[in-house]
Amino acid sequence: MTPARAILLTILVVSAVGAYWLLGKDNDETVFSSIEDANVGGRESQGSPPTREIDRTQHVEDGLAPEAPRPNLAQAEPRERPPAPVATSSEAGSVDETALRYFARQGDTKRLQAEIARLRALYPNWTPPADPLAAPTQADPRVDVLWTLYSQGKYAQLRSAIADRQTREPNWQPPKDLLDRLAVAEARERLVNASELKQYETVVTIAANSPALLTCSEVDTLWRVAEAFAMTSRPDRAKEAYLYILRNCDNPGERVATVQKAVPLLQRDAIDELLATERPGADGQGEFAKVRPDMVRRSVAAGVAEPPAPVPEADLKALEVLGQNSGLASDALLLGWYYLRHDDAANAQTWFAKARQVEDSAETSQGLALALIALQKPGEAENILYKWQDTSDELRNTYLAAVTNLLAVEPIAPIDPIILQRIVPVVAKAKDAAAAQQLGWYAHAFDQDQTAAKWFSAALQWKADDEPSAYGLAVVRMALGDKQGVAELQRQWASRSERIATIAEPQVKTAATAAARRKAVATVEGGKMVMPEETVQTETSPHNRRGAATQPNLQGCSKTDLYSPATGRVALSRGWCLMEIDRPMEAVAAFEAALQTNSEAVRRDAAWGQSLAYIRAGLANEAAVAAAKTPQSRERALDLEASILSLRATGFFEKKRYAETILALDQRARIAPERLDLMAMRGYAYLSLRRINEARQVFEALAAAGDPQGQRGLAAVRATIDPNPQD
């Protein structure tokens, strides 16, 4: 049970809209100790609210001096009653105890206590009757009728009844106490109604005119007034109202609720001021202990909002502790969204995964999938989202983003047929042009150009102005030898696409194809999609679309072993990745792992990759062995052989084995045009073998091609013929 306090606030109205909170009169618990049971007195002795004097000091000093711990203050200050304000002091004899006696007779203890508190506040020298019930009966039973109406909350009827009696008895005056209380009750109703309708100016005006409403027994009114201040851009006034409650009112539930109500309305520093008034709770913890988590959640949630508010590091850490310990999916989820929003996909993945462990829902799955997409793990994202893709448009879109990214993975790798089979109907049903385009490129990569053509056509049907799909269609029609179809596309896109117009030039084709794939990677609201960098690959052959499409990803190589049961594909990706960061011998090992799988396509790519890795390492023989591990396409085989012969020629040349150098170069020249650097090597090899005429021819050809090596070589030829040109 909590004693109602009657700490009155005097509102000094300084303008039509502004009211100042000043502490007026003191509460006095000693009144209650005579009425309340022993519990009240016991509680008071351990943690009393500050007296008015303390508060006034705080006011005067305006917070300059740090507030001393409450228990010390309470013990240091003798519980002296401050002198009664002159303006409201009154002889005890003139105190109207009508209401008090009425409530006592009615057995209405709540109102009785409130009335005693009110009278104590108004008349500090007044002592309540030891036994209100023993008091003389009401002299005028007709006044009892009025009090009955009052206690029933029938204020309009009470107004009516008073007017009625005044009409009949012009000299009769209603008890002033009754009129005062009626006015306060009506003001309270009006204030609550205005507050419900968000008529905040009205709320403040009513409060300013009814200081009796602003007491600890009217905490709800105080909350509403504080809200009205906050909602009308007066946060300092709002804070003072909340602080008033926290400094003066004792009801533990109301104190906690006060902070909770303030949290959405005030800035963080103001909330911290409120929290500083915390008292120890019954369990030994601070009374606001359970409020803090909500504050932290709110703070982090604000960091996810649009625009995001800055989140104090301490709040983030606190929520992480909660996320670890609370066992609530919502805490982990909130952290996931926070990190995703702030481009920390790795942390986002951790928290979404934790949330999903607690609760495998559409939202936790979506969050995790978005993080995985951001981490370039679209395969996992697809796998997680598949069962939720039908629950909402948003989830469908996220799923399609995962699919699009999965299909666009570079280097391209076969997707488990089971996965592919479930992707296709979703793309078809959603009529998603981006995913359809990627299915087109995917089919094209595996030489299923008829299928590819169908997907590109579908994409164009769903998105008529989709140039990348039109380009894809042109590419596969070229591959299919459908010259008429290509010409038709060129006509349709004549003014809109240069690359479709120039599609016949093969060396442009594959590099552009890769670029088209990169551009097609989708983005989706709520998560950041992968957007590979444009990278220029100078060392790879024009036929190597993988090389052209692969982007450096230094972090990516070590993570690939985390995902997907298709280990061969994983190892393959890892190998290409290691090649990108120029660690060819590690790449050799990765490709070796990929070679252990049963998939013919993976094995073929792995052998090719391993061969290239050996070439990169300068190991021609090993490269040749690797190239022979699986049959390669003629194009690749020739490409590899040319590379290996270049490597061999270089090796012989460095060992001054010039005849073998020429032999290797001749072998290479049968399958590939000779590069200028190799021509120079050939020239010097001839010269070293003193095959002067052949050397001169080579260097003259080089010089004719504008290569400075040509003139230098010719000078060397002249020097060999005539070591002393001056003569």
Add this chain to the structure above:
Amino acid sequence: MRHVLACAFYCVMGIVFNPSVRAGAATPLIAAADWNAYKQKFLDPSGRIVDDGNGNISHSEGQGYGLLLAYLAENRSDFELIWSFTRTELLLRNDHLAVWKWDPAASPHVTDVNNAADGDILIAYALARAGKEWGEPDLVDSATEIVKAISANVVYQHEGRRLILPGASGFSAKDREDGPVINISYWIFEAFPVFAELDPQTGWDGIARDGLNLVALSLIGPKRLPPDWLSLKADSKPAKGFPPEFGYNALRVPLYLLRSGVTDPGLLDPFAEMNAAGAVDITDVETGEGRQALTDPGYRIITALAACATKGTPVPAALKSFAPTLYYPSTLHLLGLAYIAERQGGCR
């Protein structure tokens, strides 16, 4: 048209010089029995006037009428009852005007914080008259606050005239394509001289004068009847989105004119002519076609009074006795009867 405007000026003189308020009468202008019958049916014990023709809702207009009728019946007790409800449940807006609608079936009871200017005017007018007559300065203060709020929020300057918009938002030239839109039955002319006393700055006599001109302007169509909702953009014509009707709103216009002392036939004839048929016709103002004949004595007394004031046609005895029917016509009926009582049985 010119004679109407000239007359309008004369009529305003009527407002100013005709002392329609009779203070300290020996018998109330509304008989105790009539008021008791009315309140039995329409006054809830909580202090709200119940519009039983409209889902038993209450509104600021009804509260204003209730206050005015209780005042005219000299029943302070009921006046206090209605006022307490009005103040705590409707007078909540930041601008000191009343929210217009209170629905017992809704939670919260108020779901629309808009005001209705006629409700605000009626409440302020009743408070002012009661406060002055009963020596209650608090009531006069409340009235003054509302009058100033009306002046600040719904009085609207348009093409040299001052209008009273139907509400604080939604009716001005800025708010509507065909704005400003007015409801001519919101000009409760008898209130304006009282407002002029409480709020001398606003110039309520000028607003009254402009209002009479607007009444003349609003008499349109073959039968020269005012539509409930009138657009004043360029030409005066029925407002878009409302039926082009002389309807339940506008039928009050002659009652307000008469009660304020205006007896000009130029303004009252169209209504007086309707009296012969023994019904008030809801009329399409554009075609002059009748839509519905209203025979409730509360409506009929209005046209009967117009005919009486302009042609000397006696008001039928049947209309002079009161029996409550529905809230709205019964309210108008009592106001009509109070008009007759004020003139000791006469009608001008």
